Amino acid sequence: MVSILLAEDQVLVRQGLKMMIETDPELQVKGEADNGKEVITLCEKNHFDLVILDIRMPEMTGLEAMRVIRKRWPALKILILTTFNDEAYALEALKNGANGYMLKDANAEELIRSIRSCLQGGLSIEDQVAAKVFPTLIQNNRTTEIDDTLTKRELDILVGVGQGLSNKEIADQLFLSIGTVKNHISVILDKLALRDRTQLAIYAIRHDIV
Structure with a gap:
């Protein structure tokens, strides 16, 4: 209950x-x-x-x-x-x-x-x-300090996730393969101790990353 x-x-x-x-x-x-x-x-x-x-x-x-x-x-x-x-x-x-x-x-x-x-x-x-x-x-600039453990590439991918882009859209935008994007997302989830893509998007929104 x-x-x-x-x-x-x-x-x-x-x-x-x-x-x-x-x-x-x-x-x-x-x-x-x-x-x-x-x-x-x-x-x-x-x-x-x-x-x-x-x-x-x-x-x-x-x-x-x-x-x-x-x-x-x-x-x-x-x-x-x-x-x-x-x-x-x-x-x-x-x-x-x-x-x-x-x-x-x-x-x-x-x-x-x-x-x-x-x-x-x-x-x-x-x-x-x-x-x-x-x-x-989405239009707001980042106003909070970004987690120091994320690389520039990981941050770019996190922005894409926060904007609601698919892996393919992120890959096309950053000139990466879909597999590379998936690997980066897995690493980001581990670094931020988050469970899934939904939590990652919420993290991006709440920390003014998008």
Whole structure:
């Protein structure tokens, strides 16, 4: 059974979300919070697999709570669920470690699919939000220090992965063979202690590499 903490300051909305989530028999809302401070208190007392956070809540916002969670419980999955299709909010959430960003107009199937994606290590972003966020991420210059263990060639390949290019597209762009690109990606995964290409793309986005 997947244990979920649901944070939403509007009681009726929270009850509706809980009913939607629990249409999946493997998902159970075992904690409810009105604000970010309650989220932290509940995390201190209980184990949760995933926390669903609204952005605007009294006393402590969802984004503020998320930053605390990332420091204290880094393995806890976080899904932002909000009414705000706002580029700034979405960028801040993703860069601070959100595993997903969904809008409240999603139906039960979409919400459960996003929860499942977060739990499996994916990055679930509402299509409308992704349309605003990804062009900005791709256009941004790198602002963080790049891992010193990566070579220039490995960094170039990481940029391609972060931009969503296939191995063939990266190979064509860098004048390499597909096999060479695959080998480089395997080495990069080992160096960064990441599991797969999806995690590599998320790494690139969150570290402003693309």
